[in-house]
Amino acid sequence: MTKYEWETELKKCMVRLPKAEQDRVLAYYNELFADRADDGMSEKQIINEFGNPVDVAFKIMTEYGMDERAPDDERKIAPPDFYSNKNDELVSPPDFWAGKGGRKTVSKADVNAEKEKAKEEKEQRRDIKREDREARREERRETSSHSGAETAMFLIEIILLGGLFLGVVAVVWSLGITVYTVGFSFAAGAVYSLICAVMPGVALGARLVEIAIIFLTLGIALVIIPNVVKIGKFGVKATAGLFNGMFGWYTNKNKKSDRKAKSANAVCEEA
Amino acid sequence: MDAQLKKGLLEVCVLAAIKSEESYGYKIISDVSPYIEISESTLYPILKRLELTGMVTTRSKEYNGRLRKYYMITQKGKERINDFVQDLDEFERVYRFICGRSDIK
Structure with missing residues (x-):
């Protein structure tokens, strides 16, 4: 890994920090790098001393109270569509799931109806596709003979x-x-x-x-x-x-x- | 060593490294590392914290055609060292107590 690569990786990991702080960190490491180079160390040795940029960024982020390594978007887990509550009712995910509004209760019958509807639509789409394919094949046949x-x-x-x-x-x-x-x-x-x-x-x-x-x-x-x-x-x-x-x-x-x-x-x- | 304890110790060590004269990142690490483990990534947050709490001030000075950041201890920083030294008496007492209790056991 070169100095440039190390810095690039570090920047990527610090993306959630304010820009000014990122610049300060990079300036700090640049100075240390130059001092070590003046001391006769090679680029590779210095990079080894600095360690993994992900770990470095993690330590700095910890100071900021951002102790998760992955960015927000990567940490989000896709919420389930519905889940059963104590009364065996299917309910939408609670508010803390990203992108979901309030909680709403849905009966199993409604869910089944939704599923049936989706299935029918899927079959209709499949039929349309098949007909279209047949028509195109026929057209090709006519033009080729x-x-x-x-x-x-x-x-x-x-x-x-x-x-x-x-x-x-x-x-x-x-x-x-x-x-x-x-x-x-x-x-x-x-x-x-x-x-x-x-x-x-x-x-x-x-x-x-x-x-x-x-x-x-x-x-x-x-x-x-x-x-x-x-x-x-x-x-x-x-x-x-x-x-x-x-x-x-x-x-x-x-x-x-x-x-x-x-x-x-x-x-x-x-x- | 306990992380919190080490954190406190490192802060004082860094302050001690710049007590007699202003210093820069690499030199601070070189001065402190023989006594306690410290890395670049550990030093940065400490310096930042000390600066924010007014225990150190900084200035940039040209060196070898580039700018180098120098850290200087403030009065508040010196007081922090004194407080720590005074706390050591208490630590010693606690240490003796713990060791004494351990011996009994």
Whole structure:
């Protein structure tokens, strides 16, 4: 125990003393503490010498004529509701019990009637509670199960989302196929034009223009064709990503609704 | 020792401790404790009682950067010691009587 703890305990025990007196006591012990410390004693030794703060407070309180250790509130004993007197009548506690007024006599019949009344009230309260609990459980059950409207909404949701998903996949693949087609068309066109250009019977100027166009289309085709694999991979990845995203979103949504339903059921069970 | 008897004795002992010069709590305990058992919690009510009955007066004096309360005996306190000393004759007589009666027994 430290000095602070000792003093705090002492203060607690002297709470019924006037504040000025408490301060005097603390000043007295502070002075003694300092004198002993000057004398070379340690805090622990001094506290041991002083003794239990409860006993110290008790001695001081005794001087004040307050010789009970416990505060007033702690000493009070709860008074009995009724007790039998010499005539076997149930009477209220006498005046000296705290919180009681005058003495009054009550017949046993009155007491029994009071008890019956209290019992009935208790049963009524219990019934009300049970009904309330049942109603809440029923409500939870209704909210946790799917109604027809909810099922319809679910189907519409799924159809719309599925349609949207398929639309996005179709667009991705259409773009990919378009790029494929353009690339191969350019390549085929270039080959065809080359065959035409080298054939006899065409003017030299026209042949040169044709050859230039052939190189242009070949160039475009050579840019597209090597990336065909990449475009294909991108298409597959985009589809997979879309599918995963949608699957994950839908699964989480279902999990959340499951959890809600479970917690609602748990509340019902507890109730 | 009987509590009431000890209480009276302690009061006189405390007065005797400050008879020749003013003193403070710790010194009073140190001076008195070789002769009669006394603790801090016992001394406080005694000093308070002596002060209230006008047998001691107090003053605070600075010591080592703190205030220390000094107790001084008053004339009334000195008279109390004298009364006690005079009472001792009576005590002695009673003592002899008690011991004499005990011897007889």
